[in-house]
Amino acid sequence: MTNHKQIQSAKIADLYEKLIKGQCNALDIFWDDIKQSGSPIIEEIHGDDKNVMVTFVYRAKDEIENVVVYGAFPSYRYKENLMEHLLDTNLWYKTYIVRNDIRFGYNYSVNDALDDDYKKRNMNFILDEFNKNKIVFLKDDEDEEDMDIQRSFVELSKVKDDVWTRKMDHKCNGTLDITRYESKSLNNTRRVWVYKPFGYDNNDNDENIKEKNNLIVLTDGFMQINILNAVTVLDNLIYHNMIPRSLCVFVDSNSDRVNELAFNKKYGELIVNEILPWARSKYNVTDKPEETLIGGVSLGALASAYIVLEFPNVFHNVLAQSGSFFWDNQWLINRYIDSEKVNSKFYLNVGFLEDRPYDDEPVMRDSIDKLRDVLLNKGYEVAYDRLPSGHDYLSWGEGLANGLIALMGKK
Incomplete structure (x- = not known):
């Protein structure tokens, strides 16, 4: 039973x-109010203009x-997020104090086993019935193990509006080619998409054409295109002259994603010795390292930072979003400490909500901040950003735009 002194929410209190005074209809009135106003309950905190009180409720x-x-907020540590009865x-609730400039998705798990079987937990997730806002990440139909992800969604009052991921009022949209690329390095096949900016002519790869397009390579291609709205980002940035005309190669992942992206030299060989020569032979793109970028999210960010160290003077621009630099006891960070400086500059970001551990590994933000400091101490140029969400797709589209502007933006 809840102790009254533990209740933070004024509405729950x-x-x-x-109820303890015997007002039997109070609960029905409460649920009628929640039906009208929605959930979670958001309450201002007197004298605090940076945080709000968020109370999740379940009937x-x-x-x-x-x-x-369960979600990037409040966190993925399920035992710490058990609701109070x-x-x-029939009311279960949980109250948190959180900054008022974030967005987040969440689910409820009823009768949770409270064990580490995350796949089973995911199957048990439900939406918040009183929150009309939800986000849906569509599954990849070519991945038999993938599934649609649905989360209830909250955007607090002081979150800045997305800019670059939204369709704008222009008709200058690029196009996508798709190829089934057979890799000799990894002995497998994957989808590779190539974004061509508006006005690109397939004859533009004539060797006599002097003006070459910048080249961007992004890992986790399906996610970049279908969840992060990367094509819209590129259309908008190029249309508004925020970056030079660029082609983007989206390299897809497969079922062996973790092994491919975590310090795998053969994956680096796929990118450097196969994908780049292939793209340059088919399209009008630069061969200048300073006009070439590699980037990714999470493990894709880790792979990008690994590749520029393992294959120097290929990519002078590294776009690493929410990078998993804690991986293997921060092995890559230690490599940067011990290695000679290479000719690359970096854009790093991390979400406000990545300031808490997932399991037992180092906190994501701490590892990213450590890499930032290591790079700066080595003399690298580093742009650094904090995003208003967590490790959850919600801000990585805008983060992509921020990174492209920081690294390739027109001066």
């Missing part, structure tokens, strides 16, 4: 007081053992 339809709130009612 008010309901508690009414149980039967007797249950527990409810867990209010008296003997």
